[in-house]
Amino acid sequence: MLRAAKRRMEEILRDHPEIREGSAPLEIRTLSPQEALGDPEGRDEFPLIRGKEKLVEATYEGQVGQAFTACPSSWSGTVGEWLRLDPEDLAECPLVLSGLNALARHLGLVTEATRHCRDEGPAQCAKTMEGRIRERLGEEGCLLQVGLQPAILKAAVRALGPARVRVLDLQPENVGRKVEGVLIRDGEHDFEESLWGVRLVLVTGSTWANGTFGEIARRVKREGADLVLYGTTAAGPAALMGLERWCFEAE
Numbered sequence: 001m002l003r004a005a006k007r008r009m010e011e012i013l014r015d016h017p018e019i020r021e022g023s024a025p026l027e028i029r030t031l032s033p034q035e036a037l038g039d040p041e042g043r044d045e046f047p048l049i050r051g052k053e054k055l056v057e058a059t060y061e062g063q064v065g066q067a068f069t070a071c072p073s074s075w076s077g078t079v080g081e082w083l084r085l086d087p088e089d090l091a092e093c094p095l096v097l098s099g100l101n102a103l104a105r106h107l108g109l110v111t112e113a114t115r116h117c118r119d120e121g122p123a124q125c126a127k128t129m130e131g132r133i134r135e136r137l138g139e140e141g142c143l144l145q146v147g148l149q150p151a152i153l154k155a156a157v158r159a160l161g162p163a164r165v166r167v168l169d170l171q172p173e174n175v176g177r178k179v180e181g182v183l184i185r186d187g188e189h190d191f192e193e194s195l196w197g198v199r200l201v202l203v204t205g206s207t208w209a210n211g212t213f214g215e216i217a218r219r220v221k222r223e224g225a226d227l228v229l230y231g232t233t234a235a236g237p238a239a240l241m242g243l244e245r246w247c248f249e250a251e
Contacts, residue, residue, distance in 0.1 A: 001214040002087040002097060005237040009100055010083060012107065019079050019103070026082050026099055028058040030072040038118035045150040052171060053206070055116060058098035064115045064251075065101025067233045069094035069209045079103070094209055097233065104236035114235045117249035122151050125249040129230075130155035132246060133200070136226075142166060142197045144225075146187065146216060147204030152230065153180050156202075166194045170210075191216075195223045202246075205233030213237075 013020040033048050036055040040046070047053045047068075054072035058065045060079070075095045087096040104110045117125055133143060133156055141164070143156050148169040156165045162181035169175060170187045177184045185194055195201075201220045207213035213234075220227045229238050229245040238245040 001217070001241065002093065002100075002208055002211070002237065005208075005240045006083075006087050006096055006100060008240045009103060009236070012109075013079070013083075013103075016107070019106075020083070021080060023078055024061055025076055026058060026060045026079055026102065028056055028073075028075040028095055028098055030074060031055045031057050031066075036116055036118070037122070040119060040122045041151075047171070056094050056098045057115075058095075058102040060099070060102040060106050063102050063106040065098050065103070065105055065232075065236060066114065066116055067094045067097040067101065067209055068204075068206045068231070069097075088211070093211070097209055097237075100236040100240075101232070104239055109239045110235045113245075113247035113250035114232055115251040116232050117251070121249035125247070126151040126155040128248040129246065130159045132248075134159040136200055137164075141199030144168065144194055144198045144201045146201060147206055148174050148179065148184055149204060149230075150179060152202065153182065157181065166198065168194055170212075187212075191219060195219065195225065198223065198225050200226050200228065203227060203229050205229055205231040205235075205237075205245075208234050208237050 036048055053068050053070050056067050056072050071090050082099050085092040085096050087093055101114050105114045129152055143165050145167045148167055157180040165182050167182050167184050168187035169184050174184045175186045207216055229243055231247055232250050234245055
């Protein structure tokens, strides 16, 4: 689906030759954990701190877009050169995604939440998330979190109780663990079973970076559940594809 989102950006840029054909640089670099997160509560639980992923940041004309990825790299070029990058190439995908987010912010397609929150931000986001989850589900139905994010899981359990929360993750060291009283299940093999009785699926934006979002969206739609993306990584794709996204403390 990232290819489809990039194609929509290309269509929009046809009306903006000053961007598409301009010489202003689009610059992408990998942030250090300190730059990305600062010192948040529960710092050691973040995949970024544990070295499982990195945050790449694209800057275009002062506007920022980011993407979490397991395959970080740096890049600099014009928007025209960026348009030639392949979203299905493992190395180029995070460049496409972060660049897409920066361009979406520059064009006003996204007006907020393209730079990850830092320090107290993740904890405050989780508090807001708790209220939103409770409001959305009330007393009925379960929530499925795709991609373990401990602060959000804690918020979901506070809102619904552990019996109404399920979590899927692809990291082998997470699968089989219990976190906040919830068993972490295998995101590849346990997906269908985990969808039973679920009304809301919270999906990490990193699924756009690892190429799994399209299949996840198809499965969720088939079950008739609501899908909500969370985080900064999916800022541009969510806007371009008309998808709901929650990200309460990012800049």
